[in-house]
Amino acid sequence: MIIEAENINFTYTKGTRQILKDVNLTLEEGQVMSILGPNGAGKSTLLNCIATLNELDSGTIKLCGKDVRKMKQKEVAAILSYVPQNHIPAFSYTVFNFVLMGRAPKVGMFEKPKTEDFEIVAKVLKELGISELADKPYTEISGGERQQATIARALVQEPKAILFDEPTAHLDFGNQIKTLRTIKSLAEKGYAIIITTHNPDHAIMLGGTTAILDKKGHLSVGPTEEIITEETLKKVYDTKLKLSYFDEAGRLVCIPPNL
């Protein structure tokens, strides 16, 4: 098991709403989990908790069987990569140098990356088909290209699991599908993957496991086809949604009724 979360509880500050209540989840090699939930339920918070960026009130998270409380930040980063939401940094590093930062867990405090690190970056850029972006400023490429660059950075970290925080946000339709395809192929290569998304269709397309986080902090996890039903979607989004099998797409689709 790569990720195991046992009875985790999390509150931002005392006296405010509990974001996570006795949450349990496990993730193994090659498994994809899509986390759905209404705005403000705490999907990103859950992701941050798993990435050990938030300190839990109680509960245990284990990575490859090891309790994260006994791990250094570096050791966590050797197992987990985190792909944050698309954002533009203050400085216009080249895509190459941006991706190179994924090597940080392997580079000592007072060291800088070596030839070996450069080679890994070049290899990953090539695999993702974005070698030609290498010397372009990260701030000046398109949103879709930035997403690919951030995925490249996650891969050069050589992790076992990758967490995506709303990987399809701010992307056009084509790039959303492209990103999902990349995620699926990464899972096929054996990475354990968790994504958060606002789109039930994305969870359906990825298959695997789906988890729904409600506003009370409960997480229900299960195989996607069991978890995503018209009934649960109504509860999550407070809107009537229709699920029906669409032959030409070869899958279930989630359709809102006419306004």
Add this chain to the structure above:
Amino acid sequence: MENVKLENIEKKTSPFVWGIMIILPFLLFFVSLFLGRYMIDPGVVLKILLNKIPGINFAQTWEQTAETVVISVRFPRAVMAALVGAGLSMSGAAFQGMFQNPLVSPYVLGVSAGASFGAALGLLLSWPTWMVQIVAFGFGIFAVALTYLMAHLYKTTPILMLVLSGMVVSAFFQAMVSLVKFAADDEDKLPAITFWLMGSIGKVGLNDLAPSAIPMIIAMAVLYAIRWRLNVLSMGEREAEALGVNTERVKLIVIITTTLISSLTVSLCGIIGWVGQVIPHFCRMIVGPNHKALIPATIFVGASYIIVIDNLCRLVSITEIPIGILTSVVGAPVFAYLLRKTKGGWA
């Protein structure tokens, strides 16, 4: 083939440009030793310097005054100018990376306000110069420590809290400086305080050099060593942490080293503004934003810049111009120009 491409990406700036950047401060350093109201032949300056190396012995064909001027006055002053320029520029670049904001100055955590208060207090109480410097240095450190503690929430020190606490601490110590000035005798102490705050590198003598230069060089070496980590830190704390960086530790190292550098600078030379913003910005235009190249660039360009400015201070008019005035007069418009040129994009 790929390796060829890698080289290009890693070494964006040509060796020629680097060569100029590296040689320039040494050249300017040498020029500032013979240039002055008391002009000395460059050949003589060279011989005076070489004579200090054991084993070399030129016959003294020059006046003793020349030797005194070069060794005791101009040499320590030029060394200090180079260190101050390199130190403030490097600190500025490091802070800008850490705060993810290229407008931040090395004084943002209150070090200059704190040191100013210490110096003003010392001058008010007519302490000897060395005590004024030590008290100024101490208050510079104290102010930043106060900022850090104020920003420390739970187990972390969020960047935003650091900036805001720095503003609070700066405002407080600036008010204290005003209070000291208000209490000072306006015949003799008030002008002393005012002039001190405007800054001068001329106060630095040969004996002051070692105790201030050594800690500065050590702090600069540490900052230099962690320069690649600054790239990762400039992605934002959350992201840097997810990339396996112990952000609290890196932040603390950056704060301690920059505070040491800027507190020493202010306590010895007064407030020298704008260097920490202008030079990193200018260097980013030459070598790009990657701190691996940016930090070394700021060392050489910063050193050259302050050596030039300090020479202007002593040579432009009959009475010396306070350096803080010149760095601001030059720095503000240059910065405005750089901003226009990069269209607010931070290179």
